[in-house]
Amino acid sequence: MAFCALSEAKGMVIKMKHFNKTKYLKEAELTIETFKDIEEVVADISNRNIENIFLIASGGSLAIMNPIYFVAKQKTKLPIYLEVAAEIVATGHAQLSENSLVITASKSGMTKETVAMAAWCKEKNIPIVALVGKEGTLLHKLATYTVLGKAKDAPEFEYMQLFVLLFGLLEKRGEFDGYLEFKNQLKTIPGDLARFRDEFSPKADEIAKAFHNVPYQLWIGSGSIWGEIYSLTMCVWEEMQWLKTKAVTSAEFFHGTLEIVEKDTPVVLVKTDDKTRSLDERVEKFLPQICDNFFVIDLRDYQFSTVKTEYREYLMAPICSALLGDCLSSYYEFYSGHSLNIRRYYGVMDY
Amino acid sequence: MAFCALSEAKGMVIKMKHFNKTKYLKEAELTIETFKDIEEVVADISNRNIENIFLIASGGSLAIMNPIYFVAKQKTKLPIYLEVAAEIVATGHAQLSENSLVITASKSGMTKETVAMAAWCKEKNIPIVALVGKEGTLLHKLATYTVLGKAKDAPEFEYMQLFVLLFGLLEKRGEFDGYLEFKNQLKTIPGDLARFRDEFSPKADEIAKAFHNVPYQLWIGSGSIWGEIYSLTMCVWEEMQWLKTKAVTSAEFFHGTLEIVEKDTPVVLVKTDDKTRSLDERVEKFLPQICDNFFVIDLRDYQFSTVKTEYREYLMAPICSALLGDCLSSYYEFYSGHSLNIRRYYGVMDY
Secondary structure, three states: OHHHOEEOHHHOOEEOOOOOHHHHHHHHHHHHHOHHHHHHHHHHHHOOOOOEEEEEEOHHHHHHHHHHHHHHHHHOOOOEEEEEHHHHHHHOOOOOOOOEEEEEEEOOOOOHHHHHHHHHHHHOOOOEEEEEOOOOOHHHHHOOEEEEOOOOOOHHHHHHHHHHHHHHHHHHOOOOOOHHHHHHHHOOHHHHHHHHHHHHHHHHHHHHHHHOOOOOEEEEEOHHHHHHHHHHHHHHHHHHHOOOEEEEEHHHHOOOHHHHOOOOOOEEEEEOOOOOHHHHHHHHHHHHHOOOOEEEEEHHHOOOOOOOHHHHHHHHHHHHHHHHHHHHHHHHHHHHOOOOOOOOOOOOOOO | OHHHOEEOHHHOOEEOOOOOHHHHHHHHHHHHHOHHHHHHHHHHHHOOOOOEEEEEEOHHHHHHHHHHHHHHHHHOOOOEEEEEHHHHHHHOOOOOOOOEEEEEEEOOOOOHHHHHHHHHHHHOOOOEEEEEOOOOOHHHHHOOEEEEOOOOOOHHHHHHHHHHHHHHHHHHOOOOOOHHHHHHHHOOHHHHHHHHHHHHHHHHHHHHHHHOOOOOEEEEEOHHHHHHHHHHHHHHHHHHHOOOEEEEEHHHHOOOHHHHOOOOOOEEEEEOOOOOHHHHHHHHHHHHHOOOOEEEEEHHHOOOOOOOHHHHHHHHHHHHHHHHHHHHHHHHHHHHOOOOOOOOOOOOOOO
């Protein structure tokens, strides 16, 4: 059974990370318990005169803001921006004021640039909602409102919290009708996400076997999963596996990156199942004509048991997070024999 | 003299592309002549009830919108968005309406996704200003207002046009006081940009000699030059030299990508001379501790002769375009013996 196998690459012995479904569903329950706290935050914010929303974070936490940004801009008349914490502190923004709402996140609650941004906002009386993984941390102390994370390593639970926050805010503005229904269906997705891991495992095994040690790999995706492609390549393959990558959107692939693809170039296309699917299909049609070393992961293969069709498009990033950030990374770790927990510089050097 | 040398790599004979200063300054003159057309466009737009601005394009033309977006969001209360043409057509945007202003660009005037976006906007009565390199092309026909490009291969002239457009609009809104002064100083930069090429040549020679054929190179930059880093790696190194690259912002470098850098990893940091310079300095301080195969290009080394200090920060992207997209790419071409004009797929296959 693959999940119990041992990798001995590089002279190390790595036991394949076992997906603990019981723990996962327990953490899902704890996450769902935070929905009522988020609704209190939404109620309070709705009494403020909010003129715009700024999603501001760093690295992996910036990436999880991406799908929220993607959905929000299709739905709300409220101006909404996605910004990098360090850049916003350096430059400011003409529309960021005490009438803004800043939404941020940091798993550790200690991300240097995000904490600096929160301090900078606080000084300007700009309200901040922060998703924080640890109580009592700097970000927790600086935030106007804190939503505590209950799951150690599952961005899909942060997505669930962000959706309740965003759609809650939109509902108050009359910009999202199905809030209660969607929230209830959201509670059912963890079981499905656990099942998707199992269904994806054989493919994860195949991809990891082929690409865990290639000198370069290209990942392509679009729309609401772009943040996931960005963070998988940067925060997982580069940071945790020391693998060189390039991530490009399906639309932009055709404006330069295609030219480096040859027969044997390692490529993965992740097809979303939302409004930008046609952009991925264009890549899918083109790739086989120039390359025979690619994989296609189609998120349409992963169907929720209770989520209504009209809400499904919002949930592409949680599927991606379960399949790629969790399941696939375990297979890379297994084949490479390179622990996902080892860093060369982060936590080792000061910078 | 390097500019007359011949490269015989790969059995081809490549004569180094000579920078034709006379032609360049002539094209600059023609570009400056378009300023009055742009001012007519600005006057007309200012009579409309514009609620927000959308900068929408594809590939290299999307990249040139980036510095405009960067400056605009620091200055205007008008909501402003930067979007990919193909994505906006696929998803729409809740705030994009006939009260929006779309600013777009395409050198060829025929970029498939940009033309489709313009047709989509036109159908919705959304006004479009288009920078177009060729008269009578599809984009020219679809646009509400067209600004014609007069220079074959110099994005810095498109930047000049975009600055006149943007700052002209902001001036009418009372959000940019120095418009006339800035416009007049803008007219003097082409001579400086030509001089910067000469000053940069020895360094370009050195970088190209070292990195024209490496299997992977990492480019880092921030703020108003991020678009230039993005397009240099994708639209020049990948598209025109078939070199594998990764581009990352100075801020995000510390959230994953740093871990793949070893002693011999080819890295170039481009230091801007605007508000995000401190983010680049953080990278500059860190890099030598882990790598000895990197170059730093400091835009502070390139000083305009007449531009006032307070306007200098807007002009980082034009400097970058002259140094990297033009001068450095010629040196890469020379050493690689790989013509910048050859494509594997673009113009060869249908996609």
